[in-house]
Amino acid sequence: DQQVKQNSPSLSVQEGRISILNCDYTNSMFDYFLWYKKYPAEGPTFLISISSIKDKNEDGRFTVFLNKSAKHLSLHIVPSQPGDSAVYFCAAKAGGGNKLTFGTGTQLKVEL
Amino acid sequence: GAVVSQHPSRVICKSGTSVKIECRSLDFQATTMFWYRQFPKQSLMLMATSNEGSKATYEQGVEKDKFLINHASLTLSTLTVTSAHPEDSSFYICSARIDRNTEAFFGQGTRLTVV
Numbered sequence: 452d453q454q455v456k457q458n459s460p461s462l463s464v465q466e467g468r469i470s471i472l473n474c475d476y477t478n479s480m481f482d483y484f485l486w487y488k489k490y491p492a493e494g495p496t497f498l499i500s501i502s503s504i505k506d507k508n509e510d511g512r513f514t515v516f517l518n519k520s521a522k523h524l525s526l527h528i529v530p531s532q533p534g535d536s537a538v539y540f541c542a543a544k545a546g547g548g549n550k551l552t553f554g555t556g557t558q559l560k561v562e563l
Numbered sequence: 564g565a566v567v568s569q570h571p572s573r574v575i576c577k578s579g580t581s582v583k584i585e586c587r588s589l590d591f592q593a594t595t596m597f598w599y600r601q602f603p604k605q606s607l608m609l610m611a612t613s614n615e616g617s618k619a620t621y622e623q624g625v626e627k628d629k630f631l632i633n634h635a636s637l638t639l640s641t642l643t644v645t646s647a648h649p650e651d652s653s654f655y656i657c658s659a660r661i662d663r664n665t666e667a668f669f670g671q672g673t674r675l676t677v678v
Binding site: 453455485487492493494495496497500540547549550551552553554555556 | 567569572595597599604605606607608609612622656658663666667668669670671672
C-alpha cells in the first residue's frame with residue numbers, strides 16, 4: 452500500500468523555467484511533509500518541509516505547496532538550473548513520530 | 564550540513580554469509596539513527612529505528628534476528644544482514660539525527676548483492 456505517491460517518474464524542464472514536482476498521499480494522519488533531493492551515489496539531502504498547519508513554505512528558489520483537502524503537495528523550483536537535475540523524493544510523517552514514508556521519487560532533468 | 568558516512572558503498576557476498584554495514588555521523592552526535600531499504604523502482608522503506616544505548620525498534624515485517632542493529636555510540640550504528648540470501652539484495656541506507664527537532668541526514672547508501 453503506497454501511502455505516498457509520486458506518479459511522474461521523470462520530468463524534463465528547460466533551464467530558467469519552473470519545475471513542478473507533484474506528490475499525493477492517502478494517509479490523513481500525515482501532518483508533516485518533506486522534500487529530499489538525491490544525486491547518484493549520494494544519500495538524499497533534505498530540501499524543504501511543510502507542516503500541515505501551513506499551505507505554503509518558501510526557501511529561495513524552492514516553494515512547497517500543500518493542499519490538505521486534496522491530499523496533495525507540490526514542489527516548485529524557479530528558475531530551474533542544470534544543477535537541480537536529480538531525483539526528488541517526497542516524504543511524510545504523522546504525529547511527531549519518527550517514521551518517514553517516502554514516495555518513489557521523480558527524476559528531474561533540467562536541460563540547457 | 565552535517566555528514567553521515569556509510570560503509571561500504573557496495574558489497575557482494577555469498578549466500579549464507581553475514582554482512583555488516585556501518586553508519587557514522589562524522590561531525591555531530593546522533594541520538595537516533597534510522598535504517599532504510601530500497602528495492603528497484605520502489606520507495607525507501609524504513610526498516611528500524613535505533614536510539615543510542617537501547618534496542619532498535621523494527622517496523623512490521625522486518626525480522627530483527629536477520630537484520631541485527633547495534634547503536635553502541637552516539638556516532639556509530641551498524642546493520643548486520645545475517646545468513647544473507649539473494650532476496651536480501653537491495654540498497655540499504657541509513658540516516659541520523661541530532662534530536663527530535665532536527666531533520667535527519669542520510670548516508671550515501673550501500674548496494675548489497677547476494678550471489
